[in-house]
Amino acid sequence: MNRFNMLRSTLTIVLFMLIGGCQDIRDIQQLDPLKNVVFKINYEPSPTTLQGLIVDAKTNTPLAVPVKITLFGPDANRVVTYEGAAVTSFESAKADLFLGLKGEVPSTSKPAELRIVATAPGYISSSIYLFIDKTKPEPFSLHMVRKADPPAGVVLKQETVETASTGTIRQTKTITTPTNASMTASATVTISANTILKDDKGQPVAGQLSAQFATYSSQTEASLRAFPGGFTTRVLRDNQGNASVKGTFSPIGYISLELATANGQKATSLSQPLTASVQIPSLLKNPQTGQPLKQGDQIPVFSYQETTGEWTFDQTISLTQSGSGLQASIPISKASGYTLAFWTPDGSCATGGQWTITGKPEGKPIRWVLYNGNQQYVADGTSSNNILSISRLSAGAARLDLFAPDGKVIGSSTVSNACGSHTVTVTYPQNLIDLDVTVTAYCENRNDIQVSPSAWVRYRKVGTENWQQSFLTAGQGKLLGLEPNTDYEAGVDYNGFNAVVINSGQTSGNQAIKIQLPSTISVCQQ
Structure with missing residues (x-):
């Protein structure tokens, strides 16, 4: 007997004892002592909860198509849905994730690790690696590139290749990605005749194939945000021969090659290596020397497995001179993704970076974005604390930009080494207020249960694109840093964005x- 039915039975017995013989027993049995009673419950699927969105890399909005999610990593077997079901693969109809992590609560000294792989129709598959070091981490965003409309800094070229029934390429095909204002460097791959293509089951990939070749710039923020797996991750093997190593990529470039039939069969293995040539921006610096990249510099190449989201070291190549610029020639042994990137194992910046923020009232929110010495996007987040700690950094020059709730820059810090302690001064806007809010959940199948969930609320000033977020415990909390007497859109991402318009001028x-x-x-099943 569940607790609600037990309570119902107990109240019925008590009522019968009070009424005694003055009421016919048949009338008493028809009484419902819990009629019109609403049970209020604080519910969490587990002590550790994870919220996230799968967003379009160009528009930064949740995907409008269903997303297939597959979970990997050391703690994947601990994941449950908000409904409490254990899961390692599922579909998100609204491109949002609301998950729990059973078992031991993660900490800074012992973080949980989870790799989330996402695939969606019309998008290039991608992933994100999470190091979870608190019970209620900030919501994450996984940025996916739409093939028909990529973001600035990502270009694709699609051609058709034909294979025989044995999977043998009939004719050599060369594919070169176009250039544009946001992507001034091109990449070229040559798919040689007589190369045999097979899928992951060893079967020939035969017929008319779509050959899609993509390259991601290391100079635009949108393309860097879409970097598969993120920059801080765990690789199967690094360029020093170490297995299962945590660390950080400093990318120079990324390419991917997909060969697939119309029915979705994909080639993974190639009988002979292909060659991809990538132009390298001349202004990029070698993070190991601090000097501009030059001919002869050795750069590691890592390959990406899109079905599992795993990176592994492939080889080291030398940069060559090409006209007035530099070029990298990458032998491709499988149809997959490859990155030219310097790799820094965990431990080189053991304490991370800490910035003490002056000029900001304690408890007021800011958004921050971190860039490395090449002015490349590294990470971002929000904080209400006056000491900002960023873990798992690569040593070297960095710039931290701080933003007010309205999206304006209010401070910046440029340091020669991101590791260690720093100070940054901001000019914080005056007269911002906080507003009490509640989140209440109702069951679709009954009206006598009211749940007060602990959840992150996403909100923005109506008519703007500057999203903020605030955590509510047991359905109670505040929206921070609001302009007075202003309309805000606020909601929780759970089976869609459950938004309402709230005016910050409310006083009671x-x-x-x-x-x-x-x-x-x-x-809801009690």
């Missing part, structure tokens, strides 16, 4: 955000 009561829970969740 809590503004309410409501979400609907499916009947399959345990609290």
Whole structure:
């Protein structure tokens, strides 16, 4: 007997004892002592919760198509959905994730690790690697490139190749990616005749194939945000021969080759290596020397497995002179992704970087973005603390930009080494206020249960694109850093964005955000 039915039975017995013989027993049995009673419950699937969005790399909005999610990594077997079901593969209809992590609570000294791989129709597959070191980490975003409309700094070229029934390429095909204002360097791959293509089951890939060749710039923020797996990750093997190593990439470039039939059969193995040539921006610096890249510099190449999101060291290549610029020639042994990147294992910056922020009232929110010495995007986040700690960094020059809730830059710090302690001064806007809000969840199949979830709320000033976020515990909390008497859109990403418009001028009561829970969740089945 569940706890609600037990309570119902107990109250019925008590009511019978009070009424005694003055009421016919048949009438008493028809009484419902819990009629119109609403049970209020604080519910979490586990002590550690994870929220995230799968977003379009160009528009930065959640994908409008279903996303298939597959989980890997040391702690993948601990993941549960918000409904409490153990899961390692599922589909997100609204491109949002609301997960729990069973078992030991993660910490800075012992973080949990999770690799999330996402595939969606019309998009290049991608992934993100999470190091989870607290019970309620900030929501993450996994940026995916739409093939028909990529972001600045990503270019694709698609051609058709034909193979015989044995999977043998009939005719040599050369594919060169176009250049544009955001991508001034091109990449070329030559698919040689007589190369035999097979899928991951060893079967020939025969017929008319779509050959898609893509290259990602290391100079635009949108393309760097879409870098598969993120920069801080765990690789199967690094360029020093170490296995299963945590560390950070400093990318020079990224390319991917996909060979697939119309019915979705993909070539993974090639009977002979192909050659891809990539132009290298001349202004990039070697993070190991601090000097501009030059002919003869040795750069590691790592290959990417799109089905598992894993990176592994492939080989080291030398840069060559090509006209007035530099070029890298990469032998491709499989149809996959490859990055030219310097790799820094964990431990080179053991303490991470800490910035003490002056000029900001304690508890008020800021957004931060970190760039490396090549002015490349590295990481971003939000914080309400006046000491900002960023872990798992690569040593070397860096710039930290700080933004007010309205998106304006209010401070910046340039340092010769990101590791260690730093100070940055900001000019924080005046007269911003906080507003009490609540989040309440209701079951789709009954109206006598009200759940107060702990969740991150996403909000922005109506008509702007500057999203903020705030965590609510047991359905209670505040939206921070609001302009007075202004409309804000706020909601929780759970089976879609459950948004309401809230005016910050309200002076009494809590503004309410409501979400609907499916009947399959345990609290709705009591």
